[in-house]
Amino acid sequence: MSGNKQLDDLLINSSTPDQSKEDIQKYLDKKQAAYNALEASAAPEDRARLQLDVAEALIGMGRADESWEKARSALDTFVELELWQDAVESCDVLYQSAQPASLVALAHGVWLSVSYPVEPTLTVNMLSYVVDETPAKADGAAIAAVTAHYIADVRAAKDKHKSLTFLTKQMLANVAKGHSDVVDQEGLSAWMERLELLDPDVFLPRLSLVLGAIVPPDQWWFDRDALREKIPQ
Secondary structure, three states, rough: OOOOOHHHHHHHOOHHHHHHHHHHHHHHHHHHHHHHOOOOOOOOHHHHHHHHHHHHHHHHHHOOOHHHHHHHHHHHHHHHOOOHHHHHHHHHHHHOOOOOOOHHHHHHHHHHHOOOOOHHHHHHHHHHHHHHHHHOOOHHHHHHHHHHHHHHHHOOOHHHHHHHHHHHHHHHHHHHHHHHHHOHHHHHHHHHHHOOOOOOOOHHHHHHHHHHHHHHHHHHOHHHHHOOOOOOO
């Protein structure tokens, strides 16, 4: 599933692959027409959001290279306007496009979604991609999973806390099982202690190292030091 509810609803309600593709094309045409109809004076965020809708639909139509260009442009706009949720969603689309720099886009999305108080489900999704991309025995998967659980615990609203933390507990347990054949709660606790996954002051800086292994210091698309100054206290 994508992060776009309209597009997700289309896919859920499509009865066949051909119907699904037809529905996505109609959605794409609608969003492209809306984009083309924008006045020159339209707000940059409105233009970027339509760009991102188009980019996501293009992936569904097998036109990922075109999708990348539009989502990458939208990301720059959202970062400039400090619209962090939209910026992370742009990184999600860039990752889904499966282009050469998609892992770099993922790292940017993880950095933004952990640094800023965006919707926790989106943050968990971004971190789950890191788990999927990391070898089972590597510590990076454990660090991403425990960060996802931490974010879910501290950010999720009361009505979503139980379901989201249940999901992240399962994610963490699955990583532990693949990493060290952990089979019970006692083993999980011992594993977390051994890998220093109990203190966010320890594992969050280690997440930065994981992201740094994906994106060299001179290849970040934005100035992280400047953005850190804008992080809410």
